Amino acid sequence: xxxxxxxxxxxxxxxxxxxxxxxxxxxxxxxxxxxxxxxxxxxxxxxxxxxxxxxxxxxxxxxxxxxxxxxxxxxxxxxxxxxxxxxxxxxxxxxxxxxxxxxxxxxxxxxxxxxxxxxxxxxxxxxxxxxxxxxxxxxxxxxxxxxxxxxxxxxxxxxxxxxxxxxxxxxxxxxxxxxxxxxxxxxxxxxxxxxxxxxxxxxxxxxxxxxxxxxxxxxxxxxxxxxxxxxxxxxxxxxxxxxxxxxxxxxxxxxxxxxxxxxxxxxxxxxxxxxxxxxxxxxxxxxxxxxxxxxxxxxxxxxxxxxxxxxxxxxxxxxxxxxxxxxxxxxxxxxxxxxxxxxxxxxxxxxxxxxxxxxxxxxxxxxxxxxxxxxxxxxxxxxxxxxxxxxxxxxxxxxxxxxxxxxxxxxxxxxxxxxxxxxxxxxxxxxxxxxxxxxxxxxxxxxxxxxxxxxxxxxxxxxxxxxxxxxxxxxxxxxxxxxxxxxxxxxxxxxxxxxxxxxxxxxxxxxxxxxxxxxxxxxxxxxxxxxxxxxxxxxxxxxxxxxxx
Amino acid sequence: xxxxxxxxxxxxxxxxxxxxxxxxxxxxxxxxxxxxxxxxxxxxxxxxxxxxxxxxxxxxxxxxxxxxxxxxxxxxxxxxxxxxxxxxxxxxxxxxxxxxxxxxxxxxxxxxxxxxxxxxxxxxxxxxxxxxxxxxxxxxxxxxxxxxxxxxxxxxxxxxxxxxxxxxxxxxxxxxxxxxxxxxxxxxxxxxxxxxxxxxxxxxxxxxxxxxxxxxxxxxxxxxxxxxxxxxxxxxxxxxxxxxxxxxxxxxxxxxxxxxxxxxxxxxxxxxxxxxxxxxxxxxxxxxxxxxxxxxxxxxxxxxxxxxxxxxxxxxxxxxxxxxxxxxxx
Numbered sequence: 001x002x003x004x005x006x007x008x009x010x011x012x013x014x015x016x017x018x019x020x021x022x023x024x025x026x027x028x029x030x031x032x033x034x035x036x037x038x039x040x041x042x043x044x045x046x047x048x049x050x051x052x053x054x055x056x057x058x059x060x061x062x063x064x065x066x067x068x069x070x071x072x073x074x075x076x077x078x079x080x081x082x083x084x085x086x087x088x089x090x091x092x093x094x095x096x097x098x099x100x101x102x103x104x105x106x107x108x109x110x111x112x113x114x115x116x117x118x119x120x121x122x123x124x125x126x127x128x129x130x131x132x133x134x135x136x137x138x139x140x141x142x143x144x145x146x147x148x149x150x151x152x153x154x155x156x157x158x159x160x161x162x163x164x165x166x167x168x169x170x171x172x173x174x175x176x177x178x179x180x181x182x183x184x185x186x187x188x189x190x191x192x193x194x195x196x197x198x199x200x201x202x203x204x205x206x207x208x209x210x211x212x213x214x215x216x217x218x219x220x221x222x223x224x225x226x227x228x229x230x231x232x233x234x235x236x237x238x239x240x241x242x243x244x245x246x247x248x249x250x251x252x253x254x255x256x257x258x259x260x261x262x263x264x265x266x267x268x269x270x271x272x273x274x275x276x277x278x279x280x281x282x283x284x285x286x287x288x289x290x291x292x293x294x295x296x297x298x299x300x301x302x303x304x305x306x307x308x309x310x311x312x313x314x315x316x317x318x319x320x321x322x323x324x325x326x327x328x329x330x331x332x333x334x335x336x337x338x339x340x341x342x343x344x345x346x347x348x349x350x351x352x353x354x355x356x357x358x359x360x361x362x363x364x365x366x367x368x369x370x371x372x373x374x375x376x377x378x379x380x381x382x383x384x385x386x387x388x389x390x391x392x393x394x395x396x397x398x399x400x401x402x403x404x405x406x407x408x409x410x411x412x413x414x415x416x417x418x419x420x421x422x423x424x425x426x427x428x429x430x431x432x433x434x435x436x437x438x439x440x441x442x443x444x445x446x447x448x449x450x451x452x453x454x455x456x457x458x459x460x461x462x463x464x465x466x467x468x469x470x471x472x473x474x475x476x477x478x479x480x481x482x483x484x485x486x487x488x489x490x491x492x493x494x495x496x497x498x499x500x501x502x503x504x505x506x507x508x509x510x511x512x513x514x515x516x517x518x519x520x521x522x523x524x525x526x527x528x529x530x531x532x533x534x535x536x537x538x539x540x541x542x543x544x545x546x547x548x549x
Numbered sequence: 550x551x552x553x554x555x556x557x558x559x560x561x562x563x564x565x566x567x568x569x570x571x572x573x574x575x576x577x578x579x580x581x582x583x584x585x586x587x588x589x590x591x592x593x594x595x596x597x598x599x600x601x602x603x604x605x606x607x608x609x610x611x612x613x614x615x616x617x618x619x620x621x622x623x624x625x626x627x628x629x630x631x632x633x634x635x636x637x638x639x640x641x642x643x644x645x646x647x648x649x650x651x652x653x654x655x656x657x658x659x660x661x662x663x664x665x666x667x668x669x670x671x672x673x674x675x676x677x678x679x680x681x682x683x684x685x686x687x688x689x690x691x692x693x694x695x696x697x698x699x700x701x702x703x704x705x706x707x708x709x710x711x712x713x714x715x716x717x718x719x720x721x722x723x724x725x726x727x728x729x730x731x732x733x734x735x736x737x738x739x740x741x742x743x744x745x746x747x748x749x750x751x752x753x754x755x756x757x758x759x760x761x762x763x764x765x766x767x768x769x770x771x772x773x774x775x776x777x778x779x780x781x782x783x784x785x786x787x788x789x790x791x792x793x794x795x796x797x798x799x800x801x802x803x804x805x806x807x808x809x810x811x812x813x814x815x816x817x818x819x820x821x822x823x824x825x826x827x828x829x830x831x832x833x834x835x836x837x838x839x840x841x842x843x844x845x846x847x848x849x850x851x852x853x854x855x856x857x858x859x860x861x862x863x864x865x866x867x868x869x870x871x872x873x874x875x876x877x878x879x
Contacts, residue, residue: 019724019725046650046836138602140587140595143592143595225657226828227828252832252836253733256716257719257731257824258826260724264724418841419579419585422585423581451592459593461593464592
């Protein structure tokens with residue numbers, strides 16, 4: 001018996017095959033788009049709902065975008081483009097009225113709720129926005145649309161209609177706003193505004209979020225919650241790009257398992273890795289032709305509470321901004337971040353190349369600012385840094401401690417769960433310093449400046465402006481920029497805002513995350529999108545694949 | 550017997566109530582489910598609306614009374630809200646609605662529970678098959694090299710946590726050899742069973758080693774008894790003596806362990822489910838804690854504590870029915 005056990009152990013350990021270092025399969029070599037095949041993709045979390053009015057996270061958005069389309073979309077430069085709108089909306093001179101013409105022949109999918117499908121018309125757009133804004137829907141996204149005339153009153157239950165949404169024809173619709181707002185088009189591109197078929201909600205009722213009846217490239221066939229969503233190509237889709245016949249979106253797959261499956265050829269692509277796998281893919285020459293690493297559209301840094309000592313003194317804030325060694329942080333994280341000295345990440349409009357006064361490492365200047373603040377030998381009191389929990393947060397916390405020690409600021413770390421962190425940093429007069437981040441809702445500078453630094457975003461509780469920074473001059477510029485219809489003038493206003501913020505330093509900006517994505521050689525046409533995570537809508541499969549390892 | 554069952558049921562109810570009260574206090578008093586659910590981008594207005602919708606703006610005792618179903622409902626999102634006049638708590642079998650999944654807690658748990666149950670049954674099967682076989686073999690070869698080697702291996706098996714063995718098995722038997730799928734759940738029943746083999750085996754190692762050690766010592770004890778000597782003197786074969794006489798009597802402590810094991814397996818496969826991407830109750834519990842999905846956390850805790858109570862009771866009843874010397878207390 002013992003001998004048998006030893007033989008077995010010897011077989012398993014000694015005869016262990018070598019792990020494949022590169023792709024196991026390669027494509028057939030087609031150069032033009034091919035149809036057919038099954039794409040299998042994954043995420044480590046689970047989709048909560050397919051009701052676009054209720055879901056507000058990366059994962060739900062990804063699942064929704066496979067079966068639904070927006071009126072507007074973004075190209076790979078993060079610029080707005082028409083999607084099921086026939087062209088970009090016509091905007092009135094005062095910037096308050098938006099006229100939109102829908103593409104003709106766009107059809108809702110044939111589902112149980114809508115047998116045979118039907119054509120999308122303007123009234124579907126109106127009905128969808130009305131449902132979004134209805135108080136009973138309880139959508140967290142309604143706030144993006146309250147500038148439509150009558151929307152706030154409708155949401156408050158004070159009126160039954162929204163006069164600012166007008167149907168002017170079967171395929172034309174008009175929106176009137178209470179004031180000019182250049183971010184309204186971005187709001188129309190958000191999944192909250194994706195046109196819905198009312199039949200879907202009438203048929204499924206409370207269960208509507210478990211199904212999908214959209215105009216998108218794939219029809220949802222089955223969804224075993226927590227396991228996988230199965231889609232089939234929508235044959236009547238208006239855009240020819242959807243090519244694979246089936247798409248399976250696996251949920252709940254741990255990063256390590258995902259990586260093994262991917263290397264086994266079971267997954268089409270992976271987009272998040274643990275540190276060991278990140279290093280493996282980044283350094284692998286065999287995977288290099290099928291990988292890309294891009295900065296993400298987010299910002300991380302230190303939010304300094306401008307209402308609390310010592311950060312109520314602009315010189316202390318500037319000293320911190322000059323003391324942060326952004327390149328050093330990047331080295332410490334193995335290149336998994338992109339140093340950033342201003343609010344807007346480099347992927348987005350509003351980022352100013354060669355910004356004069358962009359925050360950067362300069363210890364001499366940092367010490368000079370400390371001297372101007374009356375602390376030439378540093379601060380006597382320890383400063384508390386509030387940050388989330390986890391190993392990565394701890395690394396950043398220790399980097400802050402190390403950087404600020406050089407200018408005489410001792411930092412104590414206070415690591416909290418995400419919920420406790422939000423509560424602590426969003427409450428007035430509570431936390432001095434917080435490691436904060438922001439992921440965009442849409443790619444417009446307004447979506448960074450206004451929630452993070454506008455006076456209107458300050459609240460006693462759940463304040464989005466976690467630096468509690470208030471500057472009437474900046475507020476005026478941001479208000480003007482939001483309404484400004486002239487692109488160049490708007491860009492100039494945001495450049496002005498960038499300079500003010502870099503100099504006033506309510507935040508010491510530090511970095512944007514970097515995302516490494518890798519796909520199989522037989523997966524073609526994939527180009528990571530700057531706005532949408534895991535956007536596989538336009539890929540095609542170069543089949544039959546051939547096993548090479 | 551009826552009195553005993555009633556007393557045990559009351560005790561179980563008391564234990565479950567205490568667990569529910571403590572967990573409710575922790576989950577709803579600490580942190581902010583509204584902020585976590587809506588994310589950092591949500592405005593104070595949206596958070597306030599969410600709180601009002603879910604009754605989180607009410608006092609903790611008021612929320613708890615509503616959760617139990619002994620006071621009118623505070624959750625406007627509930628079907629039973631009825632303008633604040635309805636009841637929507639445990640007494641009405643309303644476990645609430647998941648903040649994240651936007652569907653009844655009961656439905657979310659009902660979808661996950663069978664998967665965990667399948668994993669638990671397969672694990673138990675492996676534990677018993679491996680553990681009892683090795684235990685019996687070691688006992689009948691007491692003092693031999695096999696016995697010594699087995700004891701050392703069992704010690705190692707008990708010491709190895711699943712977060713160590715799981716990834717090793719996954720890498721070796723799934724990725725390198727390709728004998729099993731690399732995690733996941735599969736698409737039909739037999740595929741589910743196939744996908745469950747490796748996680749079940751991982752989970753079974755600790756249990757099998759424990760069963761084997763217990764079985765070995767019980768068998769060694771049983772084989773020393775006079776009735777064994779008598780059976781051998783009567784000319785019965787070694788296998789018949791071992792299996793028919795010694796094994797049956799050595800089984801009693803194992804039955805008690807099975808009940809507890811089942812409870813632990815159903816509620817404790819959290820890490821293994823995560824490692825093997827098995828979408829059961831363990832994964833659900835982790836997701837719920839990370840997302841601060843309070844209704845799901847409460848639902849999972851409630852189910853786990855009920856299972857532990859029921860499993861304990863069943864184990865006691867099984868032991869009583871197997872051993873006539875044991876009588877349940879009146």
